[in-house]
Amino acid sequence: xxxxxxxxxxxxxxxxxxxxxxxxxxxxxxxxxxxxxxxxxxxxxxxxxxxxxxxxxxxxxxxxxxxxxxxxxxxxxxxxxxxxxxxxxxxxxxxxxxxxxxxxxxxxxxxxxxxxxxxxxxxxxxxxxxxxxxxxxxxxxxxxxxxxxxxxxxxxxxxxxxxxxxxxxxxxxxxxxxxxxxxxxxxxxxxxxxxxxxxxxxxxxxxxxxxxxxxxxxxxxxxxxxxxxxxxxxxxxxxxxxxxxxxxxxxxxxxxxxxxxxxxxxxxxxxxxxxxxxxxxxxxxxxxxxxxxxxxxxxxxxxxxxxxxxxxxx
Amino acid sequence: xxxxxxxxxxxxxxxxxxxxxxxxxxxxxxxxxxxxxxxxxxxxxxxxxxxxxxxxxxxxxxxxxxxxxxxxxxxxxxxxxxxxxxxxxxxxxxxxxxxxxxxx
Numbered sequence: 431x432x433x434x435x436x437x438x439x440x441x442x443x444x445x446x447x448x449x450x451x452x453x454x455x456x457x458x459x460x461x462x463x464x465x466x467x468x469x470x471x472x473x474x475x476x477x478x479x480x481x482x483x484x485x486x487x488x489x490x491x492x493x494x495x496x497x498x499x500x501x502x503x504x505x506x507x508x509x510x511x512x513x514x515x516x517x518x519x520x521x522x523x524x525x526x527x528x529x530x531x532x533x534x535x536x537x538x539x540x541x542x543x544x545x546x547x548x549x550x551x552x553x554x555x556x557x558x559x560x561x562x563x564x565x566x567x568x569x570x571x572x573x574x575x576x577x578x579x580x581x582x583x584x585x586x587x588x589x590x591x592x593x594x595x596x597x598x599x600x601x602x603x604x605x606x607x608x609x610x611x612x613x614x615x616x617x618x619x620x621x622x623x624x625x626x627x628x629x630x631x632x633x634x635x636x637x638x639x640x641x642x643x644x645x646x647x648x649x650x651x652x653x654x655x656x657x658x659x660x661x662x663x664x665x666x667x668x669x670x671x672x673x674x675x676x677x678x679x680x681x682x683x684x685x686x687x688x689x690x691x692x693x694x695x696x697x698x699x700x701x702x703x704x705x706x707x708x709x710x711x712x713x714x715x716x717x718x719x720x721x722x723x724x725x726x727x728x729x730x731x732x733x734x735x736x737x738x739x740x741x742x743x744x
Numbered sequence: 745x746x747x748x749x750x751x752x753x754x755x756x757x758x759x760x761x762x763x764x765x766x767x768x769x770x771x772x773x774x775x776x777x778x779x780x781x782x783x784x785x786x787x788x789x790x791x792x793x794x795x796x797x798x799x800x801x802x803x804x805x806x807x808x809x810x811x812x813x814x815x816x817x818x819x820x821x822x823x824x825x826x827x828x829x830x831x832x833x834x835x836x837x838x839x840x841x842x843x844x845x846x847x848x
Contacts, residue, residue: 435762436759436762436783437757437759437760437761437762440757440783440785440790470757472755472757472785498755658790691761
């Protein structure tokens with residue numbers, strides 16, 4: 431049964447900080463949070479150093495009443511000092527991007543933070559958004575997970591930011607990165623990670639890691655922007671997902687449900703339903719459905735509109 | 745008396761707007777068998793129930809037997825009772841085996 435045209439997203443990522451440095455007030459946060467609760471959102475992921483937001487504790491206390499909440503934690507003292515005040519029902523993902531240096535992964539710089547998360551009663555999980563030329567470091571990151579008994583590792587979708595500028599497009603991994611990762615896996619193999627739960631957004635990376643994830647990919651029926659996925663930026667704008675370059679509207683001025691039933695949302699879903707020119711006659715279209723349609727629209731300057739990590743028609 | 749209820753560990757959502765659309769399509773004579781109206785999230789996997797399945801799911805709130813669920817659905821569908829009862833029994837049996845439904 432196809433997953434299409436949901437009443438509201440199932441998963442929402444929400445940047446609490448970032449952008450121009452302005453953050454929502456307590457009242458504005460409360461309004462947005464209530465909309466997420468009313469809409470029946472299953473999962474909310476708070477990102478972009480959410481623990482630095484002055485209203486994070488009341489926000490979490492509100493969201494956990496109806497949503498499964500995860501929080502991405504940075505490595506700063508201010509964030510780590512808050513751990514003891516957070517609800518125990520949330521999931522904590524440590525942002526491990528600072529451990530990545532080129533193709534290497536230096537776990538030493540995040541080990542103290544992992545210990546503090548453990549000592550606060552949480553199972554530490556890792557989150558990493560690889561940028562261009564960093565993807566081969568994934569193997570070393572997975573070995574670190576094995577060595578440190580990390581139970582969960584998330585590779586979320588690539589965020590393009592509010593400005594959607596060309597400098598963002600240059601940061602996105604491409605098929606050359608994927609080829610290097612594939613070569614590294616062929617050379618040294620995947621580490622044994624029987625207890626690691628992988629949450630990999632990108633289909634092509636997931637394909638390479640499939641032996642680690644038991645061959646099951648949750649709810650993939652093509653690009654889920656403006657359907658099961660949604661994204662909120664620090665200014666309260668609702669987006670189809672964090673990789674889509676056009677917002678649907680402000681949650682401070684509109685209801686989420688109304689934005690999700692708007693003409694713009696349906697137009698985006700119509701665009702996503704079209705087969706990209708570059709995927710015509712590809713034997714694998716029925717498994718990838720064109721991959722990430724937001725990034726291909728945003729970053730590709732050709733008319734083929736294939737997924738950035740796709741090398742070509744198979 | 746055995747009341748049917750949803751497994752409390754399952755996260756789910758009733759897609760009310762989509763259900764309204766599906767009902768309109770059904771009234772217009774379209775095949776809506778493959779249109780989901782209830783979303784379930786089970787062990788990280790998303791599942792959908794179609795119009796009849798979604799209605800049964802909504803009625804399994806721990807206050808009704810299978811017979812009473814059929815009674816409720818007869819008000820919604822223009823169909824012979826024995827035909828509807830067979831469909832309901834098949835659906836409930838399947839969900840009991842999956843442990844998505846339990847007896848309260």
